[in-house]
Amino acid sequence: MLRYLLNKIALLIPTLVGITICAFAFVRLLPGDPILAMAGEHGVAPARYEELKEKFGYNLPIWQQYARYVGEVATGDFGVSISSKRPVLEEFKTLFPATLELSFFAMVFAMVIGIPAGIFAAVKRGSWFDQSLMGTALVGYSMPIFWWGLLLIIFFSGYLGWTPVSGRIGLQFFFKPITGFMTIDSLLYGKWDAFRSALSHLVLPAIVLGTIPLAVIARQTRSAMLEVLGEDYVRTARAKGLSAARVVGVHALRNALIPVVTTIGLQVGTLLAGAILTETIFAWPGIGKWMVDSIFKRDYVVVQSGLLLIALIVMAVNLIVDVLYAVINPRIRAA
């Protein structure tokens, strides 16, 4: 097991190097430079432009800039935002809980609906339910998040008035963050109405962000379940006279869930990518919105360090999934 784990960790190192190169290169491949982006229509006099270039270190050869960047990152220095002048890591730490909270609820939404729906579709294979579910899942998978989010806002918040339009919590609630998770903090302060408000603010963005993972999980559960239902031990269980619920719910489900766990782990990347759009629409103060703002401002430092931090998290989650998978399924460890 330890060897398996070390092996997995060793594999992360080239990935990490690759990510620093990508993060560094991509922002520089964007047309336009940060000094002009900051200047706006005012423009910058040539002498001042050179002065600023030197100040920010953009006059150095590109490989020197890269070396400097890697050197800083390796010592845990993720730099200071060009626009806000705050340390990137500090901003990231402040904003990340919001993204994590939203992602968590999106995932809960996706699993609570996706897994039972997938099981049911597998059991009733070929039925109208199965077919319409798979059709809907395809639509969900292909849904443009931006359009879907605005549609829900206009209908549920604008027309019906059931949910708040955007934000994390009602503006009348105001407390210093403890954990940074609104739902937890409101409970820690013992404010029930704040907790309800936080939940109601989560509904729409969680649905929007959870839609793609929901579709993926439903489809994955269905196919895994179908495969398992054809196995000999399931037939044996049935032959023993066990109830259908027990066969599906206990014998089949346990094994069917193994590939689903991997799928869920892999959805973390999707969630963080989806968070960029979802957070922008719902004014959700997380790292997705932060990245978008920084790209528009050509804030190189935030973009490259933010990308790196996000990549680190996705890698960590994937590592955990790999380990969990090995725990659930011992055959993997040997392979």
Add this chain to the structure above:
Amino acid sequence: MKKTMTFAAALLAASVLSGMASAKTLVYCSEASPANFDPGTTTGGNDFDASSRTVYSRLVEFKHGGTEIEPGLADKWEISDDGLVYTFHLHPGVKFQTTDYFKPTRDLNADDVVFSFDRQFNKQNPWNGDKYLPNLTWDYYTGMDMPKYVAKWEKVDDLTVKLTLTEPNAPMLANLGMDFASIVSKEYADQLEKDGKMADFSTKPIGTGPFQFVDYQLDSVIRYAANPDYFKGKEKIDDLVFAITPDATARIQKVLAGECDIAPYPNPADIATIKANNDVTLMDQAGLNIGYMSYNTTIPPLDKPEVRHALNQAIDREALIKSLFQDAGATPAENLIPPTMWSWDKDVKSDAYNPDEAKKVLEAAGLKEIQLWASDRVRPYNPNFQRAAELIQADWAKVGVKAEIVNYEWTKYREEGKKKDRPGAFQIGWTGDNGDPDNFFATLFACSAIGVSNYSSWCDKDFEDLIQKAKKTSDQAERTKLYEQAQVIFAKQAPAFLLAHSQVYAVVRKNVSGFMMDPLGIHRFDGVDKAE
């Protein structure tokens, strides 16, 4: 015991709730997060709304809803006859805000004023550089040419400050009403420096303005409370909240749902919906901006004014404006400056649509092909460069000129566009900073702006003489005459095609009173009230 505790908690909650009900809270759905709260270091309109216009005051202020200068922290001022020395007399007894992070021990005095400017240019000032915040550039201070014009700031006595210039510069007074010229507390700065917490100066602001800072949840909510010691009297609103909502559609839904009271910048497509709603008012004002298209006046045949006039005449401007701005509307531009600005010359008109005449001139000049530049960014003065380019291309095709559309991403676009030898016609625009005509004429078409923001590479001696003279004259009536003459020359020389001055919008709930649209594009909440 437990019961008593519960009862006490309920009582506490009830008293908090009732306290909340009586406090008047105004919620503003702002369009973006502020970079920080030190207006000397930032450049965005959203930064200024959140700092300079709420927390701070300046020596002089712009009249609410206008561009005229009125007294601020300075009750009155004198300008010496040679236009070089400005003496400001401060309002006595102005208090800096008292918060849980700073308790002032003295009133505002001349030291604060001198410090507010000194920190922006004096490299010896510890607040000028990295010791305060990394990579500080003081963009507005340098952008408004303050280092060139300011010789020194001096304290005469506690309530008198003297500013000496290197040469006469009439727009200086308007500059001092701008956001970067906000007056900060030297006492607070000294305290933070002593405590080794200098960065707090940009995150926990202290000023003399109508509202004081309470809290900022990054990228989410900013909270302010009315400043009880505000020298112009406490505001009617008790609490001011900025709910940061970047998406325009979500912003409008929020104001319609009553989640906020005021929201700026609706999408043009939503304007009809907003107008039909009975709970909100759509406020608008001609913005202090201009959308235009610069011809490179140094490259033949565009060096001939008649060719530039002909290109202008070939464009059906009315149809173009209608197609670009749709329901939002815009005022066709007759002059470089908008009609709301002083010195606007009503007798000057830009070229009328006349394709037949245009065709003759262009054929004679032999102009067959031209580059027409467009970018991807939505700007207040032009919501769609690409669409504008396509329509102009079609109009020019009708007079026998084939336009090739050149596209670049926004920052690269300006980088390429400002080059002296850039060919063809370049779409661009401008939003004014301080309401002074100099900020349009000199910034955009002075000879010294070639290669920076004079996209026409146009240097006309007569025009230049007039605007430079106007810059050095302090008498406004005299300046008006000079700018009127400059406008006549501009219209005759036509270094650019003038498109329009766009409308600026805000959506305001009906129970809000006293909110005014501002030609400078800022959002102010002093004087605003809300009926329950």
